Amino acid sequence: MTPVVHVENLRAVAGGRALVDGVSFALSAGRVLALVGASGSGKTTTGLALLGEHAPGVAVSGRVAVTGRIGFVPQQPAAALNPVRRLGGVFREIAALHRGDPAELVATALRRARVPADLLRRYPHELSGGQQQRVVLAQSLVGDPAVLVADEPTTGQDPITRAEVVDELASVVAQGVALVLLTHDLDVVRALADEVVVLRSGRVVEAGATADVLDRPREPYTRALVAAQPRVTVPGDRPARRPRLELHGVTARHRATTVLRDVSLQVGAGECLAVVGRSGSGKTTLARCVVGLHPTFGGEVRLDGRPLPRSLRKRSRAELASVQYVFQDPRSSFDPHRTVLSQVARTAVRLRGSADATAEALAELAAVGLDEATATRRPAGLSGGELQRAALVRALLARPDVLVCDEITSGLDTLTQASLLDLLAALPCAVVLISHDLAVVARLADRVAVLHRGDLVEHGSAGDVLGLPTHPVTIGLLGRSMEGTEEKRT
Amino acid sequence: MSLRRYAVRRLAIGAVQVLAVVTVVFLLVQALPGDAAVALAGDNPDPRRIGEIRAAMGLDRPALDRFGSWLWGLAHGDLGVSLVSGRPVVAFLLDGLGPTLVLAVLALVLLVPLSVLLGVVAALREGGVVDRITTAITVGLHSIPEFALAVVLIALFGVHLRWLPPTAVGADLLAQPAVLVLPLVVLLARPVCSISRLVRAGMIDALASDHVRHARRLGIGAQRIRFAHALPNALAPAVQQVARTTDWLLGGVIVVEAVFVVPGLGTILVDAVAARDLPVVQGLAVVFAVTTVLVNLVADLIGFRLAPRSVAIA
Amino acid sequence: MRGVGALLVTVPLLLALAGPWFVPDDRTRGGPFMPNSWLGTDFVGRDVWHQVLAGGRTVVLVALLATLLSYLVGVPWGVVAAMSRPRVVDDLLMRPLDLLLAVPSLLVLILTATIAGPGLPVLVGVVTLVNFPDVARIFRGAALEIAGRPALEAMRLQGESWWRTSIVYPGRSMVRTLAADSGVRLTGALYLVASASFLGVGVPPDAADWAVMVDRNRVGLFLQPWAVVVPAVLIVALSVGLNLVFDRALRAEARS
Amino acid sequence: GTTGAAPAASAPKAGGRLRAAFAGGGAKEVLDPHLANLFVEAARSKALFDKLADLGPDVSAQPRLAERWEPDATLTRWRITLRQAAFHDGRPVRAEDVLASYARILDPNRAFRAKSSLALVDLANSRAVDERTVEFALERPFIEFPNALAAFGAYIVPAGAEDFAAPVGSGPFRFVSFEPGKSVLLKKNPDYWEGAPHLDELEFVIANEESARANALLGGQVQYAHDLTPTTARSHTGSDRMAIHRSPNSAVQAFAMKLDRPPFDDRDLREAMFLLADRPQLVESVLAGSGQVANDLFGKGYQYYADDIPQRARDLDKAKFLIRKAGAEGLTVKLDTSTAAAGMVEAATVFADQAKGSGLTIEVVTGNKDSYWADTLKNGSLSSFRSGAMPIETHIAQRLLSDAGTNVTKWSRPEFDDLYRRAVSTVDGAERGGLYAEMQRSLHAEGGYLMWGFADWIVGASPNVGGISTAPANTLDWARFDKVWLG
């Protein structure tokens, strides 16, 4: 079979630094090639080069040959949809560019991407994240592209959605499209890819058939990457401890819609409570009620038996220090105008009156692998994974009794993720961990709470919930995770 | 919130606003030095005569009493009669509304395409010569008061070159469209500048956005990208500005009306304030406030359509 | 293009601020609109050059002061409305402004000016009154967005001081909004000051004031154009220059 | 005088429509001639209606609808014979109409402008002798009764007329249509008693801005532009598109000092003020040379004007001396002014400049223009003043008698009141002239009006318009369109 994609010695340089350095690969129709690697290793840059694009300030050289049309599913699908256009109009516009009956073309593309046709009357903001992703996929599929480039299609999706996306891509490939997959999610790679190219700092570390590379890695880097991947295992039961943080009948709403209904939970000292659920089920809202960022909730949050003021403004320094939060989106939780170090150190200054906050901050940053050179840059100079770690240190400097972590592993490669999980496991405080990744949950959690559309549908020890799930959502989440791990394409 | 419920709620707030506006205007007019009798007496301010005029106008009744009966009339759709001429206020408003509406509507009809065109052209050539020249001109024009621009245009095109009639004196605006050219140019100069700058800024942002980049990848043509994808995003702030311009236009383009002799609402307003003709000022305030409320409502509804996201969040 | 903006700002600004010191005390009066001195005479026979020297300060000061005052009132107004809890405060602050916006600004201008009579403070007040609701609205929007930012929430979780969470961070974040707004706002203030003289508001009709000069001398445009042209060009140069300077600063800031 | 490149068409020609641009009062204008207040209303009333008398070029009363008038020996009964004239609807103008018109003006429940001038008519005892003869009874002897007949707004309307939506008068033009604040269209009255007008049609259009009136004239949109500035006149002198017509002595420009309060209750200080004013400079800069220097007296060129009193000139040294003598050195006086009339503010600042170095400081205060006249009648001590043409007798009666309604200078002298009473009951013209001269001498010596100039009234017209008179504004021949033709 002749390759439809042929890349030879691709280089991308920005400001004297090589972002991509001598990448070569080829891909035939109906096959899947995965580019894997840590955050910042050059995946997106390579993917854009296939489209003949590059970020401003980046110079690209080398040979890129693509036969036929190429479709692209970008890393953030929400940003790729025009907020003021209904979906239908844009689809008709795209269809008009191709030969054939427009209605037919759109219908086919929607069917292939599993987008219900009645979504066409909506605006992008009226869709869930997963739906947005599928809509963008459908847009790329109109008129049968020869090649599809999908950039991190599963990042930040819950296991059920993630599995759906994998299924969709699989069926697209089955129809003869060549797929270039840019991801750090090895489960997805196993599920979809025929070949894997492992990138590290822009260089190809290892390449070959998926089974060869992932199951019998030759390079130490690849081996480490694969080894660090957590698996969903059913943990054994640990004895319950005296509750530190208690939630009683927490009910929260965003304007008129109730997003949390009568949720009661507890976490003991040194325990880890995992909160899982599909996207939009209310996990972040729950976290914000606990840390005082959603002061209008009903019910009560208690720390060591004493009710915590609902609003951050009413909390004393000690109370502030005792409950800390790591935001879901690390980049937006930093002030872009100040260095990361100075921002991280402020916690120690304000909440503990530390005399040498900077030294303390530097030490803890170093412990999570961030050196001084990195920390003294502004947030824009750090990768997503680095910022996530900095945000964690910022919270930990308060020496909290309760730490609430919202999706802190989603943007990370397996190696970085593993080191972070080790750090969390060693924490003496109570941890509330919000995660889509049940493998992470299984690794850390003592107790698991499952939220579904604002209701607490399951709550118990990790062994019970993960081992003997009773609610269909839990079963769904868990089942899909297992599937993702075990299913392999042949 | 549904569009209709939103509109109904806004209208209810609007009614309260109108009431508040007329109250404020009443208080302000009461606070003006002198009253209608003094103004009418003019350079013959014999106190006895002023007293007689005051009695004839009913100004000797307490202010609250007069305001009360005016409000009572308003509730019955009656705007009262002019203190000075005794003609019904409605007749004044109808007289002035025609010319002002002709000017305002024509200005609006021209304003939107003109400023969009200018803004888009400047944005597509961002940083280029065309962009810099339009920027300098729009900023310069934006700071020139209408009267100064009008003086120059009249002197040049009306008097010196004789290409266009220098005023609209005694003319029927619709029958002799030539008289409208200069007033419209003067009227449009400032709003076109401000709105085209907004469109330009919005367009530049939109052209650099991810969704436009994505649309390009999908192979959509350059023209469609510019006008169907980028432009709608650039229009939302411009629509708000257009709404405010409408208010300005309907609020009587006093200067333009005076310089070009268009007997519209602006002229009536100035005269009525000078004559302290309270019912007429009040009637105008009602018209202005109602228009402002409606125009802003329409702008918000259009904004709802143009930026569905922001309204949903707000 | 480089430096053009600065030049356009400096010349009128220098003339405006330093000019009054160079006006001789014993000014003579001649016939109106005579071409007998450098820039001729104005509508009451005063030397136009002296009037130009003396007349910039009011225009520039009023425009600057009014703009400054609009921000001094409008920014805290909008920020307090946006950040306030309970939200009733927001309504209490913003509803009256909606009301102000529902009265045509011209009506406000004519009525308040007639009530208050002429005088520079009145002019500053009126221009501020017309501008600040708009400023408050813009900055309320900006502050609402900033108040919801995780970065600010993170600072509050860190127990940051009121000064840093309510002033330093929002202030820094609003600089761009401010810079983008202030060029246009200053131009608008200059325009309003100039228009006010046409409406007979604020300054006495024969004041030494660039804006008044444009209005009052226009009758003599055919006899002696300098009395109109020079002050008009100075006003326009000032606004164009200010906008060019602000634009450049904004672009520089965006690049960094 | 009249200037312009092309001389006005010399021989009168019939036909055509003349459009005349005036400043207006916006939509508040009405066609009721008794309510007339503005120039445009006066001009329109004049075209549609007649008064019994009107003011001639020397501002003395001339017969109009009245063919002649005869007082009895007591000067309290006046027999007036009407001319044969008809209203536009064909009905003759009768004595009854005259009595009804005056009764309407004098209605105690209304406030027409002519009321004060006609107040001395004893209506109950006046009567219609026959169809064309009226006998008026007056409350006191009054030789100047014709001045009252010529008063502003004393028009004769058909008896019972109340609705002036489509007015019917006896004037040279008939009503066609009216759009308030915009225009009034009239057509000629071929049966006018003084002969039909030359014009077929006359249209009054409203343009409040002076520049707009001038531009409309230059653009050929109107043929007559009322009330132009000297600057406009100068700009277009010699132009082939605009002829300038000046009416000298039309408006007096002055400062009014109040005599009943400090500091101007001091006669020396008033004289000092008279001597401070540099009148030629005021005329030069404020009136742009379009006017004459005044001598602190009203009515230059009018009947009874005392032109034998020597012209005052600036004398700074003497003024300084008088200021010191009055103990007013270092005093600051507020000069109230406003834009209520053209040139007042400018005159005030020029005068304030002239007072520099005299020991007295004059501070100009600009007040509200709409209530200016009422404000300055009561408040302050020094104010700007301006007045249009009227007979000298009327000026005195309205502004200088102890009980006058608009006595802005608070001039209150029993002996002066006496002189006036004697003058208006003196039949002999020469003797009366002597009494007026005596009154003017005392005003000149120690009165409160510092009258510095008489402004020309300036009208622009197309060069082909003929028959425009240069009589002072407010007199009969001013804005008299039945004598005007389009060449």
Ligand SMILES: Nc1ncnc2c1ncn2[C@@H]1O[C@H](COP(=O)(O)OP(=O)(O)OP(=O)(O)O)[C@@H](O)[C@H]1O
């Ligand atoms: N415009 C640019 N100028 C300079 N460096 C850039 C630019 N864009 C990206 N980079 C750098 O290039 C490197 C590769 O970026 P790229 O987006 O391809 O990474 P990635 O593998 O897709 O990472 P992620 O998993 O986080 O999406 C990163 O180190 C990034 O900081």
Ligand SMILES: Nc1ncnc2c1ncn2[C@@H]1O[C@H](COP(=O)(O)OP(=O)(O)OP(=O)(O)O)[C@@H](O)[C@H]1O
């Ligand atoms: N500011 C807001 N205004 C209105 N609705 C909101 C707001 N924030 C969240 N919601 C809605 O509340 C619900 C719960 O949101 P929440 O952010 O708690 O979900 P989540 O479980 O954290 O989802 P994810 O896994 O995608 O982060 C969702 O339906 C969401 O759309």
Ligand SMILES: [Mg+2]
């Ligand atoms: Mg990437």
Ligand SMILES: [Mg+2]
């Ligand atoms: Mg979340």
